[in-house]
Amino acid sequence: MAPPLWPRPICWPRPCGCPNPPRPRPTARTPGQAHPPGTGTNRTSPATETAVYGRGVALLAGAGFLAMAAFVGMETTLAFVGQARYGWDAGTVGLVPAAAGLAMAGVQAGLVARLSRRWGEARVAALGAAVMAACLPVIPLAPGPWPVVAVCLLSAGHGLLTPTLASLLAAAGPDGWRGARLGIGQSAAAGGRIFGPAAAGLLFDLGAVLPYLAGAVMAGLALTATLALPATRDRERPVTVEETREQPG
Template sequence: MTITAPDPRPQRLTALFFAVLLDLIGFGIILPLLPFFASDMGASGFEVGLLVMVYSAIQLVMAPTWGRLSDRLGRRPILIIGLVGSAASYALFATADSLLVLFVSRIVGGFGGSTIPVAQAYIADVTPPSKRAGSMGLIGAAFGLGFVIGPALGGILSTISYTTAGYAAAGICLLNAGLALAVLPESRRSEAPPTTPRFDLPEALRQAADSKQVRRILVVYLFLTMAFSALQPTLSLLADARFAMDARQAGYLFALLGLVSVVMQGMLVRRLVPRVGERALLRASAFPFAAGLLLVGLSASTAGLLAGLVLLGLGYGGAIPSVLGLLSRSADPDRQGAALGLGQSVGSSARVLGPLMAGGLFDLRVSLPYVVAAGLVALGLTATTHLSQPGDRPPAD
């Protein structure tokens, strides 16, 4: 009688899921508090945008670097180093007494928070190709839950102090690092070939230049991501300036937005795409996306603000999976890696440009970041006119 050993992959994926989830809860705790904390230190809207931008800029540089290092040193040590780095950044946040220290905390946080590609490589190591897409969804689920739980928890902790919230985020990351050290096994075999190949940006750009469809999708993705990233530095500031909300209430606003987006992405998109296709869903989602931004920016009541966030969550939750699905389906099978890598670079660049733009516009007028962001969505919608649904006849240029 042969006894089959239990498959260790589910346990590894569960451990990884909780590692990513706890990391994102720590990030979410700080999300609604940073603009308030910086403003208390005299920061302008533009400087708050810079605080958000520098984190994304470090991630843009470090994410591929961590991925390549994990091919040489293993996934587990890099993930643990990232968690310890995130904990250090939140401890700096908790003790910050100047904008300079806040900037240092965000830089350190950018280094520590750049390990998502390593988590994706971990999944690739332990999952057969036929099941890899479903397993990658664990990271999306962790993102969604993290951006619901984290801001709500941060808002609650802010009623004690920002310092308490910072130390709580640091403690969660340190606990997470300890758990990863104890229960997360190494996934990479020393003899295995790299699963995180070096991303060649010039080559990817040359390949994208061969396809009008891919170029247009990347333009749409840039506009939509810039539009959404305008919220991160300004939503808390708007809630305070217009409705005298505190950090606790701002945390609930971010949690509401995250919840609606998770429901849209996790439950509705997968049912709608097979029926209408990514292109139609993308175009339809642009309308609540833009309307939500305008309603948030121009709202004169709390009810209007909440309605705008719901519309925004529905629009964003429908648009982003659709545009990424179009990108994947429009690229040649042998160019998938280049296309998706280029998409990741475009998204990261948008998260650098968007907050910087929004912070500067906020200093001019509270509603301006949202009006301009809605305009970016409108430009993105215009750019979808000549997109084709893969499998259909392309529209005339």
């Protein structure tokens, strides 16, 4: 008789004498506890859905989307407006955004934290959205140096809005789902970076003023969203802007 191609497995004797290993008994699961991994029975609880997809999170994500779309729409068309309406040369086209970046850096370096401690993140976010809505129509319409001033103030308003929105998202629910809420906010801002340049370019072909008027409307909607936030702004200990900056990533 020929030997088998594969060796047979060795069956070690078991103390209980059973041919198969005993199966572990299922442990009792407390209400609200997640099922073991791999069972295919995990479902998102209503509390989790509220913590991640609640009304406050939706308003904050929408405000971030609208504000980012308005801001990047300005960045997309600023050089064309400057050259066509104000005769800016290449050097001026580069210096104006640089000055705007300095204004934003100065606001986020210290002013936003002080205002947030004094007024709260929701009011500071509303202030930033209001500044953006007021400055956007000035850029293509005002004479003299006012367009440059408006661009700098617009960047400062955006610098007030973005970190306070992140802080409000972090404080909008349980700490265990903070990363999920911040991820939703980042995704909404990324969507604004996609929508804003495309919409601004299409509107600019119809009229140089239209992207800025549309941006002002979007900033006004972001202001409305921040004013419509639920009572999460009145928590006894809101998550501050400094704590949001300490989050990884």
